[in-house]
Amino acid sequence: MFDKKLQAKIIIDALPYFKQFNNQVIVIKYGGSILEVEDVNDALFQDIVLLSYLGVKIVLIHGGGPEISRWQKILNIETKFIEGLRVTDSKTMEITEMILSGKVNKNIVAKIQSYGGKAVGICGKDGGTIVAKKKSEQYGFVGEIVDINPSLLAALVNSNYVPVMSPIAYDEDGSSLNINADFVAGKIAISLKAKRLLYLTDVPGILLNKDDPSSVVSKIKTTQIDSLIEEGILSRGMIPKTLSAKEAIESGVEAVHIIDGREPHSLLLEVLTPEGVGTMIVSESYDK
Ligand SMILES: Nc1ncnc2c1ncn2[C@@H]1O[C@H](COP(=O)(O)OP(=O)(O)O)[C@@H](O)[C@H]1O
Numbered sequence: 001m002f003d004k005k006l007q008a009k010i011i012i013d014a015l016p017y018f019k020q021f022n023n024q025v026i027v028i029k030y031g032g033s034i035l036e037v038e039d040v041n042d043a044l045f046q047d048i049v050l051l052s053y054l055g056v057k058i059v060l061i062h063g064g065g066p067e068i069s070r071w072q073k074i075l076n077i078e079t080k081f082i083e084g085l086r087v088t089d090s091k092t093m094e095i096t097e098m099i100l101s102g103k104v105n106k107n108i109v110a111k112i113q114s115y116g117g118k119a120v121g122i123c124g125k126d127g128g129t130i131v132a133k134k135k136s137e138q139y140g141f142v143g144e145i146v147d148i149n150p151s152l153l154a155a156l157v158n159s160n161y162v163p164v165m166s167p168i169a170y171d172e173d174g175s176s177l178n179i180n181a182d183f184v185a186g187k188i189a190i191s192l193k194a195k196r197l198l199y200l201t202d203v204p205g206i207l208l209n210k211d212d213p214s215s216v217v218s219k220i221k222t223t224q225i226d227s228l229i230e231e232g233i234l235s236r237g238m239i240p241k242t243l244s245a246k247e248a249i250e251s252g253v254e255a256v257h258i259i260d261g262r263e264p265h266s267l268l269l270e271v272l273t274p275e276g277v278g279t280m281i282v283s284e285s286y287d288k
Pocket residue numbers: 030031032033034063064065200201202203205206207208210233234235236237238239
């Protein structure tokens with residue numbers, strides 16, 4: 001854990017580097033895998049408040065997959081995934097919406113506000129932010145993003161609020177849809193022309209060997225992602241993150257970071273230091 005003096009020194013040393021983020025949008029995807037890490041989350045929310053005070057426009061997209069699975073178990077509903085997406089029947093959709101847009105979303109809003117920030121909890125339905133359709137019948141109520149309308153998010157960040165968004169949308173019939181939060185974060189980053197997209201998860205970054213945390217790669221290019229997936233180095237939850245990262249960078253986001261949300265102040269270190277702490281994904285031509 002950092003002491004306050006060290007934290008202040010890091011911030012002062014980093015200010016020239018940090019200036020590039022002033023008034024820019026940073027989209028943070030907060031993974032369900034780190035929802036229960038109490039002490040660390042406190043540091044994370046302090047960092048979010050600090051960055052928003054410093055003039056960074058933070059948008060937080062959250063998941064909550066493990067909490068949905070926990071409730072499926074309590075209610076005797078089978079947990080089934082196809083290619084990393086939760087098969088969502090009507091009962092599962094009902095609890096998914098209650099958990100993500102209710103419990104998880106409002107807890108995050110309260111945390112940010114308890115550290116002096118201003119947050120607003122919404123889901124993809126609000127302001128028509130996510131336009132979605134059903135992916136296909138075999139997935140049930142799983143949504144595919146058709147379009148993003150960023151006007152509500154833009155209005156919130158421009159009024160110095162931190163929007164906190166759950167990945168729930170609806171289709172043209174008004175049925176609720178469950179969307180993987182990694183995909184939502186990528187599309188939102190593109191629509192807001194975010195400078196950076198950060199995935200906070202339960203590993204130190206992209207690992208070459210999943211059993212060895214020291215095998216973290218500090219920088220990879222978007223052109224390497226497809227072969228890393230084909231070779232099986234990137235699997236399960238890392239696939240939607242890296243595919244969304246690739247799409248975001250190809251659509252103008254400068255860089256995407258995958259960092260350890262369990263490490264105190266990993267967010268601040270990633271934004272304040274050129275060397276960063278996790279994996280930075282950049283385009284082939286990126287040379288900073
Ligand atoms: N090459 C890799 N490096 C690191 N993690 C990987 C890799 N391939 C697959 N993973 C898995 O991705 C997981 C993170 O994704 P996920 O479980 O969806 O978390 P979150 O809820 O934070 O989105 C890790 O816990 C790890 O099991």
